[in-house]
Amino acid sequence: MPTYASLVDVEDREFQNVQDLASLWGEVRTELERFDVRIEESYAVLGEYDFVLILEAPDRDTAFQAALTIQGYGLDMQTMEVAPTEHFADLVEDR
Numbered sequence: 001m002p003t004y005a006s007l008v009d010v011e012d013r014e015f016q017n018v019q020d021l022a023s024l025w026g027e028v029r030t031e032l033e034r035f036d037v038r039i040e041e042s043y044a045v046l047g048e049y050d051f052v053l054i055l056e057a058p059d060r061d062t063a064f065q066a067a068l069t070i071q072g073y074g075l076d077m078q079t080m081e082v083a084p085t086e087h088f089a090d091l092v093e094d095r
Contacts, residue, residue: 001056001057002056004082006052007049007051009048009049009075024073025039032066035069036058037056040056060081067079
């Protein structure tokens, strides 16, 4: 399945404690399962964004639906399709 990276900002959403945030991720994972989208990895980050999610989705349209679903939880995110560097190197060699 294609892989996508999402940069997530939770700044506009208020959480009472860390457990609230953990509960939100559980809800998001359950919701994404409806679209056959899996969160493969998630990272808390320092900087402009708060989290990076690595998602696998069947296709671009499904990834778009997943992004809209996550944004429905009040999270701001930017999603990009990504490719392993090995695949990228193969593409460059084919030119």
